[in-house]
Amino acid sequence: MRLLSSLLLAGLLAGGLTTAQAQTAPASFKTDSLTLRKIYDEALLRGQSYENLRYLCEKIGGRLAGSPQAAQAVAWGKLTMEKAGCFDKVYLQECQVPHWVRGAKEKGEIVGNKGKRISVAVCALGGSVGTGGKLRAGVVEVKSLAEFKALPDAAVRGKFIFFNRPFDDALIEPGAAYGGAGDQRRSGPAEAGRRGAVGALVRSLTSAHDNYPHTGATAYGDTPTKVPGAALSTMAADQLSQLLKADPSLQFELEMSCQTLPDVTSYNVVGEVRGSKYPDQFITVGGHLDSWDLAQGAHDDGTGIVQSIEAVRLLKAAGLRPERTVRAVLFMNEENGTRGGNKYADLAKQNNETHVAAIESDGGGFTPRGFNVESTPAVFKKVAAWAPLLAPYHADKLTPGHSGTDIEPLVAAVHPTALFGYDCDSQRYFDLHHTAADTFDKVNRRELELGGASMAALIYLLAKYNLQ
Amino acid sequence: MRLLSSLLLAGLLAGGLTTAQAQTAPASFKTDSLTLRKIYDEALLRGQSYENLRYLCEKIGGRLAGSPQAAQAVAWGKLTMEKAGCFDKVYLQECQVPHWVRGAKEKGEIVGNKGKRISVAVCALGGSVGTGGKLRAGVVEVKSLAEFKALPDAAVRGKFIFFNRPFDDALIEPGAAYGGAGDQRRSGPAEAGRRGAVGALVRSLTSAHDNYPHTGATAYGDTPTKVPGAALSTMAADQLSQLLKADPSLQFELEMSCQTLPDVTSYNVVGEVRGSKYPDQFITVGGHLDSWDLAQGAHDDGTGIVQSIEAVRLLKAAGLRPERTVRAVLFMNEENGTRGGNKYADLAKQNNETHVAAIESDGGGFTPRGFNVESTPAVFKKVAAWAPLLAPYHADKLTPGHSGTDIEPLVAAVHPTALFGYDCDSQRYFDLHHTAADTFDKVNRRELELGGASMAALIYLLAKYNLQ
Incomplete structure (x- = not known):
């Protein structure tokens, strides 16, 4: 692209309401429009979230609940909030969290009937039991839990069940494909154990064709027999599937030393700005402080964390004091327990708090699209009326x-009036999700800052207007 | 992010019109909606553009007009169109193109007054004359052409003029910032030479803070004295600016062996599908086949090229024969001459062709947003009515x-009824633009395929409906 097109666009896209929008909008929208522009200016010109994320990712890294890194992240979160200078108070909320550790051994090999071994990329699913040494067995491939359930007991007993359902690439939202294929990871090992299989091998939950295995939580529920569950990279899964076609009697050898240790005390980190008019009405903004252990947890969910802190800082930097009380919350243990989220809700109930709204950012730090909204239709209508204010920033998709x-x-x-999920460009998220590739360098500064500004803009509107 | 949210979203976002949209839309929209879904299915499940792009980037690479790689790209483009199997005919349009070569020597050093030398990242601007050996002079920093013009002749004579205007990061569209800062690259060397300076050093046109110099065309116009122009990486520019503050008498030494050779014969590559009802009405879709020489020209504009071919293939694969004639055009020499674009228009005029519409993709292969539209307000209104059809794919921003x-x-x-620019997520484009970092690995498969499908969808609608 050369210069001319951009010159012509410059005038159109400088931000603010269009003339037509300004004419039909309520009078207060003009003030709001100027306020939002201040918020985005601060984010884009003097944003702090990118450098905060760099520290979290590169100095602390993966921080699964219960790990020493998670404890470091709690201390970092508290300090970062205090240094942001925008909160009236910063405090911790104690909760007990599960403590699963991967262990040093994690290896998978395809073993041919002549003893030929092919090492493939595997990782333990979060919460899996270990193999107790090397575990070797034949492999039965299925594409779904239903297909597995239809197999006779004799076919599955003593085998690895290989759940190889790929993402449905035709879906526009990779998140929808994740939803469709995810049961094999979540329930595959439990179902395999229930029927006498020795373990579950699960195709990684991604559209990407590469060699990263994707971890993520698996749950045994009330299964009497817990068997190990491992993720295979999509390349490994394709290879195993192909070799199985040629030799259905091949075996797989898995060795994993992961285990679950006793629960550990951990914390949500909370920063609070007291509302100027309605201090007893709360607006929450947050992401999760824990991450899987394989990488730095950049997009999942370091970006949500630093955006939540930044959103509150942007309000203050733009000279705004919210009329309602705003809390930024760094939730602990989203990935494998939601103990932090549950604790926050328990305390809110216990303290009889009135919650107007809550916003969560946990879909990556990509270019904003807008927000998903959980509310009554009447409340949604009020929220949707804000779209023109967000349109100059391409953050006006309210769904x-x-x-x-x-x-x-x-x-x-506590029955909040509305809940919001920050919605951003979703195409790359599941390439990185729960893998060693989810690192700081995958985050673009401007995309991240635009997201934090969009969240700040929504908080500003929620703190000013009565949704009920 | 865990599983629950995605499961809930799956139903909402599976594509197609919403119930409300379907109820208010014209009856034909239902057919159109299903047709678009077929197009996107083909792109996402069996798309070919990503592998085509891999070949163009990794086997041919940078392909500035006049270079051997540009000639290879022409042959590749013709073959790729023929292999796509969707065109009635594929042919070349001859044009003469400029032939500028970078040369082997390209070096910049800051020289302190005690002789200390600091090597910095520079590259010649496209079209620049060489330095004819080492060129050493003092440096005068300015932030704009206006500031330069206000300086007395004595201050600029015999110096390097250092145009150091940064991107305006507050602008939401990096393209607008490019527009704002771009005159220093385009005209800086010409203006410097006109006033007796020895050369121009230009801050790279990007928001990124890294060490990639960004090349791009500079034009001398009727300047009697042509002096060399080089881009500095933003890190180099910041370093030079900082050192100049400490020591305004420091010097810069530049050596570049670039030169302009005689014009060369080259070609646009054109693939044509004859319209079933109105074969004499043309719809053009294209991107540019040439790229800067520093890298692979992936996002600029390999993606536009492969999307243009793919858009036509998708129509055929979805079982559609367009009612109007569709031409995919791989334009030669967009970067430093637009000779291909001019030739295409000249031939259209010469042949008295009726052009209904044309679409260009030259803003990178990122996630779709929609299309920019150049037309009368009445035509725009007709186009804007298609937004609900594109909304399920997030490609409905018609601006x-x-x-x-x-x-x-x-x-x-030939006065076409409407022109369209493919509009996609723009935040990362100028991080890569015209640098060695614009490589295949920066392109996401799904983002690329969604773009090609969006272009195919627009062609389908343009070929079916009368815009006038």
Whole structure:
């Protein structure tokens, strides 16, 4: 692209309401429009979230609940909030969290009937039991839990069940494909153990064709027999599937020394700005401080964390004091327990708090699209009226939909008026999700800062206007 | 992010019109909606553009007009169109193109007054004259052409003029910042030479803070004295600026062996599908086949090229024969001459062709947002009515605005009814633009394929409906 097109665009896209929008919008929208521009200016010109994320990713790194790194992240979160200079108080909320550790041994090999061994990329699923030494067995491939359930007991007993359902690439949202294929990871090992299989091998939950295995939580529920569950990279899964076609009697050898240790004390980190008019009405903004252990947890969910702190800082830097109380919350243990989210909701209920709204950012730090909204249709209509204010920033897609795992427990506990999930460009998220590739260098500074500014803009509007 | 949110979203985002949209839309929209879904399915499940791009980037690479690689790219383009199996005919359009070569020597050093030398990242601007050996002089820093023009002759004579205007990061569109800062690259060397300076050093046109110098065309116009122009990486520019503050008498030494050779014969590559009802009405879709020489020209504009071929293939694969004639055009020499774009328009005029519409993709292969539209307000209104059809794919942002450099000459030549510029997520484009970092690995498969599908969808609608 050369210069001319950009010159012509410059005038059109400098931000602010269009003339037509300004004419039809309520009078207060003009003030709001100027306020939002201040927020985005601060984010883009003097944003702090990118450098905060660099520290979290590169100095602390992967921080699964219960790990020493998670404890470091709690201390870092508290300090970072204090240094942001925008909170009236910063404090911790204690909770007990599960403590699963990967262990040093993690190896998978395809073993041919002539003893030929091919090492493939595997990782333990979070929460899996270990193999107790080397575990070797034949492999039965299925594409779904239903297909597995239809197999006779004799076919599955003593085998590895290889759940090889790929993402449905035709879906526009990779998150929808994740939803569709995810049961094999979540329930595959439990179902395999229930029927006498020795373990589960699960195709990584991604559209990407590469050699990263994707971890993530698996749950045994009330299964009497817990068998190990491992993720295979998509390349490894394709290779195993192909070799199985040629030799259905091949074996797989898995060795994993992962284990679950006793629960550990950990914390949510909370920063609070007291509302100027309605201090007893709360607006929460948050992401999750824990991450899987394989990488730096950059997009999942370091970006949500630093955006949540930044959103509150942007309000202050733009000279705004919210009329309602705003809390930034760094939730602990989203990935394998939601103990932090549950604790936050429990305390809110216990303290009889009135929660107006909550926003969660846990879909990566990519270019904003807008927000998913959980509310009544009447409340949604009020929120949707804000779209023109967000349009200059391409953050005006307001869609009824799910908000987030950590703020969801608030619904039953304190019945907030509306919950919001930050919605951003979703195409790359599952390339990185729960893998060693989820690192700081995958985050673009401007995309991240635009997200934090969009969250700040929504908080500003929520703190000013009565949604009910 | 865990599983629950995605499961809930799956239902909402599976594509197609919402119930409300379907109820208010014209009856034909239902058919159109299903047709678009077929197009996107083909792209996402069996898309070919990503592998085509891999070949172009990794086997041919940088392909500036006049270079042997540009000739290879022409042959590749013709073959790729023929292999796509969707065109009735594939042919070349001859044009003469400029032939500028970078040369082997390209070096910049800051020289302190005690002789200390610091090597910095520089590259010649496209079209620049060489230095004829080592060129050493003092440096005068300015932030704009206006500031330069206000300086007395004595201050600039015999110096390097260091144009150090940064991107305006507050602008939401990096393209607008490019527009704002771009005159220093385009005209800086010409203006410097006009006033007796020995050369121009230009801050790279990007928001990124890294060590990649960004090349791009500079033009001397009728300047009697041509002096060399070089881009400095933003890190180099910041370093030079800082050192100048400490020591205004420091010098810069530049050595570049670039030169302009005689014009060369080259070609646009054109693939054509004859319209079933209105074969004499043309719809053009294209990108530019040439790229700067420093890298692989992946996002600029390999993605536009492979999307243009793919858009036509998708139509055929979805079982559609367009009612109007569709031409995919791989334009030659967009980067430093637009000779291909001009030739295409000249031939269209010469042949008295009726051009209904043209689409250009030259803003990178990122996630779709929609299209910029150049047309009368009445035509724009018709186009805007298609937004609900594109909404399930997040490609529904239809905005009056500039289309593209290569299709623009059609306006004066044959007065097309509407021109379109493919509009996609723009935040990362200028991190890579015209640098060694613009490589294949920066392109995401799904983002690329969604773009090609969006272009195919627009062609389908343009070929079916009368815009006038």
